[in-house]
Amino acid sequence: MSELEYVFKAETAMQLRARLRAARDTLSSVFICLDGLAVEPTAVHAAMQQFLRRAGLGDELIGLPPSVVAFDWTCADGCPAEGLAMFSVLVRVLQTRGRVVFVCGPMATDLAAVVAESGLQQHSDPAIWIASSTSGARRSACITPAVLFRSPVPRHAATQLLEAVEAVMANYSAGPDAIDLTSSLLMELLQNVGTHAAGAWVSVVAVLHNRRRPAVLEIGIADSGDGLPKTVLSGPRLRWLAPLCDASILGAFVANGFTSRPVEAGGGALRDVVLKFLDVVPTAVMLIRSGSALIRIDRSLARSVRPTQLNYGFGTQVRVEIPLGAP
């Protein structure tokens, strides 16, 4: 039996990890715990990003990238929407680069159900899934199957997402303005993906945390593009920011109206829509992690923008968190 066949027969995450370690002289691999897929807490997320770098995602490291990448959900109790979306993107990118991908399924019942309902397992095909026995209670539900596509966004995917979001918000008695603005915001974000991550893999996931009080609707978008800081520097307008770190560039990008284009070239509408959205849905929060910068946007956006600098970051993740009223 070849080393890879032996690894293929692993039945648990622990077994897989041990076998990959035992075979490391002949089979290059990296084992990545997925508890850091969420952009917060930043320390855990930053640590996971370093593992992604070792897996050959993003910056070139010395030597060949590993031929086997194992993702382990067993260590994660939960995962917000932007993390689920990023998972989908990571698996697809690695597969298109010819890597063998293993996924150890979640042990938390809630997470396992969301992963199954959203269709993330089907999206990751032909990754090898190792099922885990689950325990715990359900706390959330996927409101629509996740979508995975190469940017720009196909119309049917956007329609499906917007209709599901509008239906959930209406069910929770959200006002027509809040629904319309959420819809506009998502349209702008999806359109923006087409600009800053052209040709990249993009995934969108929408999850409803219906056991929280109030319930929270989370929409996550992730892509494998160069990231906003790098894209911003490719345009002439903000190129002078090149010596600065990603966090400062992302801060300037947000302050400049979420665009690297001048106003006369059509830039800046996203900022207006975000501000209006936060006005009408004041408890909503947006998190953007792009490259190695993370920014949290809430109602205080008008007063200050405080980005956080990570050591490294692959692609872009966006989370829109909308607390809802009673159903």
Added chain:
Amino acid sequence: MNAFNEVAPFVTRAGRDSLLLISEEQTIEIEARLLAALDALPVGGLLPLDLEGVQLSSEAARQLLRRAIRRVCSGELHDRFLILQNLRRGRYSVEAMLKLEGLTIVERIAEGHRPALLGKVDPVVKETYDFLMRNGDATARDVVEEFKLNTVSAGTNRLTTLNGLGLARKMAQEGLPSGGIQYRFAPVR
């Protein structure tokens, strides 16, 4: 008197399915049809752009509307007018784009509501437009009287500005008892 030659609405979507327009590329063909429809308008023509069931991102709205509004405002399409109707979803994206581009357009909101200005709306322009809407039409002297302006030319300026923005039509020339002429303007609605 009907101040405009209103034609059948320009329908953006085909069939009854809702239509999402996210990128410029998706909107180019519709914009070409819209510009052709504007070109084909008779003198004093008013083209309602029907956005029922359509949702636009700001980029798509820019592609669809910017050139059309600029052609109306610049006089390239002299005495032709454009109005939005049934803009229900994604209104804020369209509004944000118009504001950033410095454009204004009239929007038919719903039955029982007066049309309103959408986009970058100067308070004086809004005040004058609202007055025209209340009155049905007006001359510069009416504007002077309403807003207690000092000179007739100030009233004329307000009305010609509205006309230049494609928000009102210069529709009739009237003789004055004291000699001279004045124009009567009607709001796009």
